[in-house]
Amino acid sequence: MSGDSRSDDVPVLHFDEGLPGFPDAHRFTLVPIGADSDGGLFRMMCLDADVQFVVAAPPVFLPDYAPEIDDDAADRLGLATTDDAITLLVVTLADPLDQSTVNLLAPIVVNVRTREAAQVVLRSDVLPIRQLLVAV
DSSP: OOSOOOOTTSOEEEETTOBTTBTTOOEEEEEESSSSGGGOEEEEEESSSSOEEEEEOHHHHOTTOOOOOOHHHHHHHTOSSGGGEEEEEEEEOOSSGGGOEEOSSSOEEEETTTOEEEEOOOOOSSOOSOEEOOOO
């Protein structure tokens, strides 16, 4: 897409390296699923290709989720403090929907100041790739 006419009130997340399996997908926007973002689910829609994902805000579903981002990822995203970052979890939708899962091992990390983002694989032996998605 050339010439982006989006205004600053519609944030665009930039993935410098794309996403695993989607190297040409660099710019995404988040669209709340439902009436507003309080439900914690979003469509992460690519502006460069016909690609979209469902992502979840951890506080709504897993309030104790506090991943530790390694220094290399933090430097790459320009994160000075933990307050600079938010995480989103990629959802794998299932049928029935109550069997949908989130990936805790590889969250999407976003620098809230610069909107730089990356999917970061954490160094953990205990975080699962598939955790049931249940609202608390």
